[in-house]
Amino acid sequence: MRIDVISLFPEFVEHCAGFGVVGRAHERGLLSVHGWNPRDYATGNYRRVDDRPFGGGPGMVMLIEPLRASLRAARDADARPARVVYMSPQGRPLTQAKVRELAGLERLVLLCGRYEGVDERLIAAEVDEEISIGDYVLSGGELAAAVVVDAVARLLDGVLNDAESAVQDSFESGLLDCPHYTRPVEHEYGAVPAVLLSGNHAEIARWRRMQSLGRTWARRPDLLDVNSLSSKDRKLLDLWRAEHAEAGPADDAIAGAGSDVSGR
Structure with missing residues (x-):
């Protein structure tokens, strides 16, 4: 290109x-x-x-x-x-x-x-x-x-060493990305969620989907049409909301992170 x-x-x-x-x-x-x-x-x-x-x-x-x-x-x-x-x-x-x-x-x-x-x-x-x-x-x-x-x-074929990285980015699925963790497992700031250490890929995928749904609902509700979610996603979102009762959708969510403009 x-x-x-x-x-x-x-x-x-x-x-x-x-x-x-x-x-x-x-x-x-x-x-x-x-x-x-x-x-x-x-x-x-x-x-x-x-x-x-x-x-x-x-x-x-x-x-x-x-x-x-x-x-x-x-x-x-x-x-x-x-x-x-x-x-x-x-x-x-x-x-x-x-x-x-x-x-x-x-x-x-x-x-x-x-x-x-x-x-x-x-x-x-x-x-x-x-x-x-x-x-x-x-x-x-x-x-x-x-x-x-x-x-x-970064979306051009062959640029990223792991093409899957781009697929999993925020906004690619219409949702924000899930949290990510690396070593050490234990730290004074907290521990890595146990599910990510389980080796159970189905449960890890489920957890990540739930986190993406919850983050989007809380931080960018303008991106999430709750009424159009599948029953499975609704259950995941309900579970996330129950676990994060203090979190709520942003009152002043900005539509479109990434629009600077500067044509001037």
Whole structure:
């Protein structure tokens, strides 16, 4: 997969892509990340990439022409068609389902805004969709683009040493992940649940499912439609609630962990 990033600070995303899972994807030839700076395509002595917004107001707006030229250069660098995504507070929230969709593409172009954003005419003409990583505003889209690159890279075939790890992540099943434990068995912070030491794989799977259901109900009730649960899952959730009587669904559950936005 190839990901091109249009940004005034392309080195930022390229640098982030050199570590961990994303770096491994690059080393294995499964992913390449390329940066494009609109300033390299700007004209005039000052190579301006922004100007005052029509109608007045604070801040600056990124100009059409430098962005259009850098987008075209990115598209021309590879013959395969690319989807252009603008990282924007106005975009749809990034979800694991969307990440999996993006990971199925051969090419992706991420447009990172700055200042007050990008001229709307460029978005209408050149952008396929807008994505937000959360209901907050960053100073630019680079962090949001780095989030997308990381989330997508780990789903590419051959990137994770254990592919099952991605399947069991939070949100893959629509639920939050269950708790995890490792050595030592006994610690001043507590002991590892006995079921995980039992060797009974059916009971371990049942316990993990119960924990996922309970955590989701307590922390992200917006993700859980209790009425649509199977009778088996309802029993597991009831059991978890009985064991955690003090826990309750979050009053201000945030829909969509992972939607920063930063197209700005």
